Amino acid sequence: MKIRVLGAYGAEGLAQRPSAFLINDSLLIDGGTVGSALSSMEQVQIEHALVSHSHLDHVAGLAYLTETLALCEVGKPLTITSLEPVVKALRTSIFNDTVWPDFTKLPSVDAPVLRFRELTEDVEQPIGGLMVTPVAVTHTVPTSGFIVHDGVSGVVYSGDTGPTEALWKAARHVRGLGAIILECAFPNRMESLAKIAKHMTPELIRREIDKLPADVPVMIFHVKPQFYDEIGDQLAEVSGSRITMLEQDKTYVL
Secondary structure, eight states: OEEEEEEOBSSOBTTBOBOEEEETTTEEEEESOSTTTSOHHHHTTOOEEEOSOOOHHHHHHHHHHHHHHHHTTOSSOEEEEEEHHHHHHHHHHTBSSSSBOOTTSSSOSSSOSEEEEEEOTTOOEEETTEEEEEEEOOSSSOOEEEEEEOSSOEEEEOOSOSSOSHHHHHHTTOTTEEEEEEEOOSOGGGHHHHHHHTOOOHHHHHHHGGGSOTTOOEEEEOBOGGGHHHHHHHHTTTSGGGEEEOOTTOEEEO
16 A cells, blocks of 8 residues: 655644645545646546545635546546534535535536545445545544555554544554554644544553554644644654654655
C-alpha cells in the first residue's frame, strides 16, 4: 500500500497544507488539499474520497477537485464516501449550488462529476480495491476514523479525535498493520482547549498510547502550523522512536 501525504497539517500555513492522503494514486483519505499538491493529470486519476468528517480543513480541496474533473471532462465520477451525517453535511452545506455547484447534477444527472456513497459504521466494505471499516471517534461533529487494508498491509487513520476507545479496539484485530496515522493538534499547554475541541496533545497521546496496537509505528498529522516545533519537542518525550511526525509530500510504502 502506497500513501502519499498531500497535506499533513491541521490548518493552512505558508507551504503547509491541510490534511489529505492519497492511497495508491486513486483513493483520497480526506481532502483538505488536493489541487495545490497534485497536477491535473494526477487529480483525474482519483476515483474515491473517504471523508472522516465535514470540517473545512478536511474537505475544502474536494470542491476544486470536482471542478478539475468537470473541466477535464474525465467521464467518470468521483465518489465521496462517508457516514450518513457527513454525506448529508457535504450535500447541504457545500455542494448545494450556493457555496459550490452541485456536481451530482453536472454536466448531467445521468453522467455527473460527483456521486456520494454512505458507509455503515463498523462494517468492512470494499472501496477502490481496498477494504475499509469506518469506526466512530470522539470529535465535535460526527467523525469516523478508518481502518484500511489490502489483504496484506493496512493502516489506521484516526481522523480528528480526542481520547477514544472503539477505533483502537478494532485496530488490535487488524493483521499486517503497518502504521497508525494519529492526529495531534495542540501543545500540552493548550490541553483545556484540546479537550473542548476534542483534539489530541502530546500528553493526551501519552495517556492514549497503551490502547493502541503494540509495536506499530505512530505517525502524527494535523499539527497546527503555529505549534509545529513545540509539539514536535513534546512528542519526542512521549514514546521514543515509535512516534514520528508525517512529512508532507513524502510517500510511505507499507
